[in-house]
Amino acid sequence: MKYLFVFFISAISMFAQVKADDVKSFTLKNGMKIFVLEDHSIPNANMYFFYKVGSRNEYVGITGISHFFEHMMFNGAKKYGPKEFDRVMEANGGSNNAYTSENITAYTDWFPSSSIEVMFDLEADRIANLNFDPKMIESERGVILSERSTGLENDPLEQLWQETQATAFIAHSYQWPVIGWESDIKNWTKEDLENYFHTYYAPNNCVVVISGDVKLSEVKKLAEKYFEPIPAGPKPRSLHTVEPEQTGERRVFVKREVPSPYVLMAFHVPQNISEDYYALELLNSILSQGESSRLYKSIVDNQQLALDVGSTYFDAFDPTLLFIYGIANDGVTAAQLEKSILDELDKIIKDGITDSELQKVKNQKLMQFYQTTETINGMSNTIGTYELFFGDYKKMFTAPEDYKKVTAEDIKNVAAKYFTKQNRTVGILNTEEVQ
Amino acid sequence: MIKILTSNNVKLNLFQPLLAAVVFSFLFLPSNNYAQFKLPKYDVITLDNGLTVYLMEKKDVPIISVSAVFDAGAIKDGEIKGLSSFTAEALKFGTKSYTKNQIDSIFNFYGSSLNTYSRLDFAGIYTQFIKDDIDKLFPVLKDVITNPTFPDEEINKRKQRWAAELEQAKESPRQVIGAYYNKFLFNDSPYGNPVNGTQKSIEKIDRIAVSDFYLKNIRPENCAVAVVGDFDADKMKEQLVNYFAGWNSTTPRLINDTRENEKPLKESAVYLINKDNAKETTFMIGGFGVPMSNQDQIQIDVINTILGGRFTSWLNDELRVNAGYTYGARSRFASYKTAGTFYISTFTATKNTEPAIDLAIKTYNRLFEKGIDEATLKSAKNYVKGQFPPDYETAGSLAGFLTQKYIYGLEDSYINDFEKTVDGMTVKTANEIIKKYFPKDNLQFVLIGKADVIRDIAKKYGKITEKNISEDGF
Numbered sequence: 047m048k049y050l051f052v053f054f055i056s057a058i059s060m061f062a063q064v065k066a067d068d069v070k071s072f073t074l075k076n077g078m079k080i081f082v083l084e085d086h087s088i089p090n091a092n093m094y095f096f097y098k099v100g101s102r103n104e105y106v107g108i109t110g111i112s113h114f115f116e117h118m119m120f121n122g123a124k125k126y127g128p129k130e131f132d133r134v135m136e137a138n139g140g141s142n143n144a145y146t147s148e149n150i151t152a153y154t155d156w157f158p159s160s161s162i163e164v165m166f167d168l169e170a171d172r173i174a175n176l177n178f179d180p181k182m183i184e185s186e187r188g189v190i191l192s193e194r195s196t197g198l199e200n201d202p203l204e205q206l207w208q209e210t211q212a213t214a215f216i217a218h219s220y221q222w223p224v225i226g227w228e229s230d231i232k233n234w235t236k237e238d239l240e241n242y243f244h245t246y247y248a249p250n251n252c253v254v255v256i257s258g259d260v261k262l263s264e265v266k267k268l269a270e271k272y273f274e275p276i277p278a279g280p281k282p283r284s285l286h287t288v289e290p291e292q293t294g295e296r297r298v299f300v301k302r303e304v305p306s307p308y309v310l311m312a313f314h315v316p317q318n319i320s321e322d323y324y325a326l327e328l329l330n331s332i333l334s335q336g337e338s339s340r341l342y343k344s345i346v347d348n349q350q351l352a353l354d355v356g357s358t359y360f361d362a363f364d365p366t367l368l369f370i371y372g373i374a375n376d377g378v379t380a381a382q383l384e385k386s387i388l389d390e391l392d393k394i395i396k397d398g399i400t401d402s403e404l405q406k407v408k409n410q411k412l413m414q415f416y417q418t419t420e421t422i423n424g425m426s427n428t429i430g431t432y433e434l435f436f437g438d439y440k441k442m443f444t445a446p447e448d449y450k451k452v453t454a455e456d457i458k459n460v461a462a463k464y465f466t467k468q469n470r471t472v473g474i475l476n477t478e479e480v481q
Numbered sequence: 482m483i484k485i486l487t488s489n490n491v492k493l494n495l496f497q498p499l500l501a502a503v504v505f506s507f508l509f510l511p512s513n514n515y516a517q518f519k520l521p522k523y524d525v526i527t528l529d530n531g532l533t534v535y536l537m538e539k540k541d542v543p544i545i546s547v548s549a550v551f552d553a554g555a556i557k558d559g560e561i562k563g564l565s566s567f568t569a570e571a572l573k574f575g576t577k578s579y580t581k582n583q584i585d586s587i588f589n590f591y592g593s594s595l596n597t598y599s600r601l602d603f604a605g606i607y608t609q610f611i612k613d614d615i616d617k618l619f620p621v622l623k624d625v626i627t628n629p630t631f632p633d634e635e636i637n638k639r640k641q642r643w644a645a646e647l648e649q650a651k652e653s654p655r656q657v658i659g660a661y662y663n664k665f666l667f668n669d670s671p672y673g674n675p676v677n678g679t680q681k682s683i684e685k686i687d688r689i690a691v692s693d694f695y696l697k698n699i700r701p702e703n704c705a706v707a708v709v710g711d712f713d714a715d716k717m718k719e720q721l722v723n724y725f726a727g728w729n730s731t732t733p734r735l736i737n738d739t740r741e742n743e744k745p746l747k748e749s750a751v752y753l754i755n756k757d758n759a760k761e762t763t764f765m766i767g768g769f770g771v772p773m774s775n776q777d778q779i780q781i782d783v784i785n786t787i788l789g790g791r792f793t794s795w796l797n798d799e800l801r802v803n804a805g806y807t808y809g810a811r812s813r814f815a816s817y818k819t820a821g822t823f824y825i826s827t828f829t830a831t832k833n834t835e836p837a838i839d840l841a842i843k844t845y846n847r848l849f850e851k852g853i854d855e856a857t858l859k860s861a862k863n864y865v866k867g868q869f870p871p872d873y874e875t876a877g878s879l880a881g882f883l884t885q886k887y888i889y890g891l892e893d894s895y896i897n898d899f900e901k902t903v904d905g906m907t908v909k910t911a912n913e914i915i916k917k918y919f920p921k922d923n924l925q926f927v928l929i930g931k932a933d934v935i936r937d938i939a940k941k942y943g944k945i946t947e948k949n950i951s952e953d954g955f
Binding site for chain 1: 610805
């Protein structure tokens, strides 16, 4: 089926392979929206569940509970008790994982397509009837504390990240780390978990994506059998806290013994659904994607001031942060590294970018799109991400075109608009604070 | 680019045990009959200069993946540890026709990148690009492989950063524990070589050393190129012949047949690596494993899946799920051309060091004391079969397999008979595999943590050799 379209592609659509129309969807009576992409290239399939809940839905005292909850989803329901979810899934050839961000919690199952009905049964059980075994809660607390500590132990940047983010936001719940603060991890209760489940884990707060060696008609039948009987819940209350405009540079210092300093900058930027999104995302690529990117080429390669530099702009529902980090080379001070990053930003603000740079990052985006479509995993994750963060999965397929519309001037403008001193938070991690 | 951990607190992926898998088998009878997965058709040709080329058409996405490998891994480092790895990267430092900047810019411009790497047994280059851009990129790739010039300036710049990176890497015990482990097991023999070298060894690298390593080891008869993706195989064959037929090395070929003679481990021993600011103990426990040529690789993998290769594995179930000591515990066989290791690995808060190590050993010993039962074996068989096809879903992973074939002499039957081999396992053969391949006695331990606090605990497990993590090397 896929190959047929190769001969009919026009110049408008560069994508011969998967097309937006290949993705089918239906909504169950309880409000659960399900996307299906048939792809028979390997005898496998996957199932992604995107819940619109993340650390942004938390408050002080229960920070990290979204992520803890993610773990508890594997610890027993009604039909399948503690440990049974994983045992049954693996015995049927499947594996699973999950991730939590500030904005969403996503659950993933990867399985041979012949085991699809087991997956529906397992998932329906935990969505409808999750159970909280006090013993499992306690052992999972230990797991999470280990997850938190091993992240900090192995990566100084993670420690700096947490403190910089906490400094950049003063009102919005994006200020605490997804994994939560240690004292909250140690103290939340079974009741907190139950409340969370009832507030956010209703089928109408979930988008499901299934890709691979499946048939739409069969998926529909199974969804109606297993998921539709789960009752809808009340719509969770929407968040109203708006981060006030930052009025001056903020700085934070983290003391930790390291061979050379780490620098992290955070600039307030808008969420996915905003007119500046595509220009900012291309600017992000211009800064740090590949050896020819501005930051890498200048700071790592030419000036030898850093061992590594990078930037990220995460998907977000609310106004968020664009991060730029650098790890100093031997003998380079934090101040030197910070200045070199700011100098690169100033160059873009002042002189803009070249046409060739613009074309490069557009090409990188097209390549990224193709790489996503290479695997059924990439497809499911991206379909769900676009549906949630852009309000429409089709935006995934128009992304290369949407990026094409961005001009060099747009990029210069967003750089000038957001890379200001007033809008930034600078975090430094070092053995000693140098005055 | 670093993956930001704060936004990705993932339930542990790879390692997720079975105490009694029988409980659920009445619900959904785990079925063994998954659709078979076969290696797609491919061509292999050998050019007159000895270069091996693999071609596989795969047209579902308009991209092409190229994997080139050289029999030039870190086991050939000789006196200068890290030379293989450095040389692999130095291929991109400039060629007769392109400067380093041009190479980076051209690949990046087309949305691509050129990735070089080195492992113990081989070195390689990997890239992926949009099919329409092949004529722009292949000439550069060809020049990088066949005409590198190794300019002094680029070598010196990179050397300085490389040494600093080695120091930086020690901030992360999980990043470096593998190098300590191989060093402890293999000592000064080639499989003990730290792939990225040491600060002292990197200092010795210069243009002469790199050129010399290149001429001896990166040559057509030591190299395979696999191209997988959206192209016409006949035309591609012609193009590749055009690009690579002229590649000839005039330096005499060196026959270097590195073989590892493992010295038997006569006693349990502990390599204690002190990290003053550690709040965790990161550890590996194990011994020698099997070489890539071992015919029982797949069966060994099934058993290891039960022990420490999935979320419900015994180790993860005990150490993570039951005890809450760690975010994840696993075990693995790392196989090389003529040697191999086996290890259990995990990490835990310093205060849990002793109970976690004891529990890991106790759980491991279940293999020898109780063995594997029918239900557990069945579950593991289904698991490895069900998870197998996605490993070969992309052009890149298929190109990777083809070049691994070249390096390790793997047969297509590894993929094509995978299910048959797994299905053929019985409880009897499973327990034989355990006895034959899982090291039972004289276990070796590497512990990275706060030595003053864990030294007395470490003594329990064997004779201690101690080192500070800040000391150069491993």
